[in-house]
Amino acid sequence: MTLxxxxxxxxxxxVLRSGVCLSLSVVFIGGVVYIAxxxxxxxxxxxxKFTEENRNILQILHDTFxxxxxxxxxxxxxxxxxxxxxxxxxxxxxxxxxxxxEKDRTYVLITSLVLMIILFSMFSGFGG
Amino acid sequence: MSVLTFTLIxxxxxxxxxxxxxLTGLGGGVIIIPLLMYLGVxxxxxxxxxxxxxxxxxxxxxxxxxxxxxxxxxxGMFLEIATTIGAVIGALMVTLQIIxxxxxxxxxxxILIFTAINSFLKKTELVVEKxxxxxxxxxxxxxxxxxxxxxxxxxxxxxxxxxxxxxxGVLSGLLGIGSGAMKVIAMDNIMHIPFKVSTTxxxxxxxxxxxxxxxxxxxxGYIDPRLCLPVVVGVLLGAISGAxxxxxxxTRNLRTVFAVIILLVAVNMIYRGFTGxx
Numbered sequence: 001m002t003l004x005x006x007x008x009x010x011x012x013x014x015v016l017r018s019g020v021c022l023s024l025s026v027v028f029i030g031g032v033v034y035i036a037x038x039x040x041x042x043x044x045x046x047x048x049k050f051t052e053e054n055r056n057i058l059q060i061l062h063d064t065f066x067x068x069x070x071x072x073x074x075x076x077x078x079x080x081x082x083x084x085x086x087x088x089x090x091x092x093x094x095x096x097x098x099x100x101x102e103k104d105r106t107y108v109l110i111t112s113l114v115l116m117i118i119l120f121s122m123f124s125g126f127g128g
Numbered sequence: 129m130s131v132l133t134f135t136l137i138x139x140x141x142x143x144x145x146x147x148x149x150x151l152t153g154l155g156g157g158v159i160i161i162p163l164l165m166y167l168g169v170x171x172x173x174x175x176x177x178x179x180x181x182x183x184x185x186x187x188x189x190x191x192x193x194x195x196x197x198x199x200x201x202x203x204g205m206f207l208e209i210a211t212t213i214g215a216v217i218g219a220l221m222v223t224l225q226i227i228x229x230x231x232x233x234x235x236x237x238x239i240l241i242f243t244a245i246n247s248f249l250k251k252t253e254l255v256v257e258k259x260x261x262x263x264x265x266x267x268x269x270x271x272x273x274x275x276x277x278x279x280x281x282x283x284x285x286x287x288x289x290x291x292x293x294x295x296x297g298v299l300s301g302l303l304g305i306g307s308g309a310m311k312v313i314a315m316d317n318i319m320h321i322p323f324k325v326s327t328t329x330x331x332x333x334x335x336x337x338x339x340x341x342x343x344x345x346x347x348x349g350y351i352d353p354r355l356c357l358p359v360v361v362g363v364l365l366g367a368i369s370g371a372x373x374x375x376x377x378x379t380r381n382l383r384t385v386f387a388v389i390i391l392l393v394a395v396n397m398i399y400r401g402f403t404g405x406x
Contacts, residue, residue, distance in 0.1 A: 014191075039130065043134040089336075
């Protein structure tokens, strides 16, 4: 294994670690706000019948930030969850940059393909 | 039940799931989903939350493994093509209601049985030094560090492993689990990758696989922040403490107890699936 690969591993380890720490903190802060305001209410998720939604990723982001601006704890938690889902995505993007720096064409191609599949899942008309 | 009580119960459950997952390698998703169901949460919300739990544990532990230099990032990246395609297919099958929830519950039970049995089987390591031509072309070979120095290994049956991985991805997207057991089988038995490398590389891939499915679940409303709060915090705290205990304990008994619990849950899930009580 070359020194270059070792560097990539260190960077990717850091990306994953910071992503997890950041989302954990945001979820926790949101949780404190949410519990402080609604902790005594009756839980609405027990026995709640599943209702399908149909929002695309941009609407979700919009709704989340509007909610945060209104000080809603659940929206802060939602932001933390979004950061968590984005962490593996960030890892793929960093891998792509790293393989490009190594001039490893095969793996630039492979990584782009994985990225495209994830972006497809994000922006496909199936959700939204 | 009040919001506070519910959140605390799920939090403790998620802590246990993270802890047991880190100690036995049996994954957090398979515990979280039945737990939420037994508390009266709709199965579909449980699946969505399971995926989030899986991303949290995978990213958390992958960060530690990657730095040790055991994870083979090329194998991971290449096989992620298969697992992400699979996960998208699996998630669409649920969200577009191609497969009814009752059938999903039965498949979930069968996979639990498979996971439990698999954790008892004695595995023999099939290691090759020389890679197959395709693996050579994809530069999948590598080395991993041991106290005695670096050990080199080759990779075989790339195509077979790729399709097995796609199946693992479908199950992950369908059931909201990491399907780590399936991924390790594809890498150990089919591709002849050493255990240490296959376990860490499988864990490395689980996050990306689950994320590919999670976006679809998120947009369709399967992921509820009220459930994610206790699950994300609990699973991560459990996994962190589990990793610290892991070095000091023998996990054999724990594994046995846990496998029995999983089998009981599996039977119950299959029963619920067949009777439509889901």
